[in-house]
Amino acid sequence: MTRREWRNLGIGLAFISPWIIGFLAFTLYPALASIYYSFCDYDVFSRPVWVGLLNYRDMFTDKVFWKSLYNTFYYTIFSLPLCLVVSLLIAVMLNQQIKARPVFRTVYFLPSLVPMVASAMIWLWILNGKYGILNYLLGLLGIQGPDWLADEKWTKPSLILMSVWGVGGSMVIYLAALQDVPRELYESAVIDGASAWQKFFHITIPMISPVIYFNLIMGIIGALQVFAQPYIMFGGGGPNRSALFYAVYLYQNAFDYYEMGFASAMAWVLFIIIFFLTWVATKTTRRHIYYAGE
Amino acid sequence: MKERYYGRTVARFVLYTVLLAGSLVFLLPLAWMISTALKPIEQTMSMPPTWIPYRYFAEIDGRRMPVKKGETITEPSYVIYDSLLARRFVVPQSQVREGKLIRHDISGEIEEIPVRILEEIPASAQNPWVRVFPEKRISGREAKDQWWVVPVARLTRKVAPRWENFINAIRAMKxxxxxxxxxxxxxxxxxxxxxxxxxxxxxxxxxxxxxxxxxxxxxxxxxxxxxxxxxxxxxxxxxxxxxxxxxxxxxxxxxxxxxxxxxxxxxxxxxxxxxxxxxxxxxxxxxxxxxxxxxxxxxxxxxxxxxxxxxxxxxxxxxxxxxxxxxxxxxxxxxxxxxxxxxxxGGTEWHYLMAASTLVTLPIIVLFFFTQKTFIEGISMTGLKG
Incomplete structure (x- = not known):
């Protein structure tokens, strides 16, 4: 390397030094330490004691662990596709030539801005079994609403419903992508006699596929780690632990029971699940994603 | 050609209807939060729910007075005085016979309590009456004595958002x-x-x-x-x-x-x-x-x-x-x-909870309105570049 190259290396590293320190202190060291803790019995107050695979073995025989995993998958399987479809649908509607588009866009986006704690409060009140307005509105339609928060069959659907309310962020991302689709594509399709459906499935979807992929991956990562709302609304997990999600159980182990080793083991299992699902999603969608640059 | 035109008009109509309906659904939770934040506690728990916070007024002793609504009475009743408990009660007329209140006690035995009838309430399903409490306690009278019974039809109301809920919520949060x-x-x-x-x-x-x-x-x-x-x-x-x-x-x-x-x-x-x-x-x-x-x-x-x-x-x-x-x-x-x-x-003071939630949410919403362009661009950027 020449003198100049050395100099640039020095300056470059100096500029990224905040990141390097952050990486070492808040990512690399913690990640390694948490692998180590996951093989230890560790309660913060005394030194970690090596126990080998005990935490992992305990985890796989722990009924509550499986329940939390089941709840999390249940939530993800319903919430994720629902949110993806609803936000795309809204974005497509807003992408038509309509009046007052900015107003509509703001209205649909607004709920996603509401702080999670506040939205948990709002929904606790809306879904209230006795005075909740949702059941009152259902009553007007002649439907006897369930006791959303107290009936173990309905706690997860409640949270799924809430997640749909917050789709504003991905809607805005879709809308930006839709507005980037070249008009000429649609015009030539019309000349070829394509129907609205054909245009949607053969032009719109392929053209915005990278964004669909982005929302999908973000959705997987977000849904599997859902924490604040179930924790605030159901505390220890709700009726019969029906709203005990993976991240909530992990938190409980770490900070309620001080089972840091067990919590770390859970975190790594979560990482593997997320990694695996992201990989599957990437593999299965790769062929269908269209990148303009390629 | 004409058919196509109609088709498009119908499509537009459907589009706007769906968008508007969706907007209502998305805004409802926020509107409900703000509405609840501005109500007095008894209106948060009224069924059917009301959207607009009211203040009710009743004519009592010839004076128009702000009151809180209590339970509704839909059958002929009496206001009675139980001298043993030294309290007034509202009971259906069917439960009072010859100056005695007839009811089941805790063990299920029939009990006859001598009472004094103070007032007759000619209420019915068509002409409901309602128990009202003073909005502010009247000094010099006992708490349990501060209520009256008036016909619902005679109550008047005025729209009155309770802005003080915000102050009270802040105080309650310590x-x-x-x-x-x-x-x-x-x-x-x-x-x-x-x-x-x-x-x-x-x-x-x-x-x-x-x-x-x-x-x-x-x-x-x-x-x-x-x-x-x-x-x-x-x-x-x-x-x-x-x-x-x-x-x-x-x-x-x-x-x-x-x-x-x-x-x-x-x-x-x-x-x-x-x-x-x-x-x-x-x-x-x-x-x-x-x-x-x-x-x-x-x-x-x-x-x-x-x-x-x-x-x-x-x-x-x-x-x-x-x-x-x-x-x-x-x-x-x-x-x-x-x-x-x-x-x-948990689970009682919904008006304060919603007022506090509004206070936590509002700055973000205001910030959004001032920086809307940056915001939307930023989000689009994360999606497109990611």
């Missing part, structure tokens, strides 16, 4: 001013920290050629894959070892060390600025730090705004961080304080 102060301190520090550290790192990753840069950048990107729970426990232990648990420090120190996501966003933006600009400055003998400070930062203000805005939102909303690190109520943030308030007063 440390609200501290929560606000802590949140603002954290927002300020994390925004400053993030903007400076990530722009520095982004500059190093985009404007300076150095060996291994792309490989290191790949490592930075890869760290975005790691979910927070994986690093949560050791970071907590680290802050514990430093003795920082219970202080605000764990919540802002990290932001001075450039998160990968923000570095990535800014780097994408920095790359769009022509190289010639910095090269010219370099030839003039400008140091890299000055190029960064005097050329890049001013040029990249929109991207920096996005990063600042997102960080502000994140810190304002963050729940898990404060939950883990803060132990003393006086150091709580608004988000945590609100949750704490709810867990303490």
């Amino acid at each position: 440390y609200f001013p501290l929560y606000l102060k802590n949140t603002l301190i954290l927002c300020f520090l994390t925004v400053i920290g993030t903007v400076f550290s990530s722009s520095l790192a982004a500059y190093g990753f985009s404007r300076i050629q150095w060996r291994g840069r792309n490989k290191v950048f790949l490592v930075a990107l890869a760290t975005m894959m790691i979910p927070f729970p994986v690093v949560m426990v050791p970071i907590y232990c680290m802050f514990r070892w430093l003795g920082w648990i219970g202080t605000l420090r764990p919540l802002w120190v990290g932001s001075f060390f450039a998160g990968a996501f923000n570095v990535f966003l800014l780097r994408q933006f920095f790359m769009t600025i022509p190289k010639d600009l910095s090269d010219a400055a370099r030839i003039d003998g400008c140091s890299e730090l000055r190029i960064y400070w005097q050329i890049m930062l001013p040029l990249c203000r929109p991207a920096l705004m996005v990063v600042a805005l997102f960080q502000f939102m994140f810190t304002w909303n963050d729940f898990l961080g404060p939950l883990i690190y803060l132990t003393d109520q006086k150091t709580f943030t608004l988000a945590l304080g609100l949750q704490f308030f709810q867990s303490q007063h």
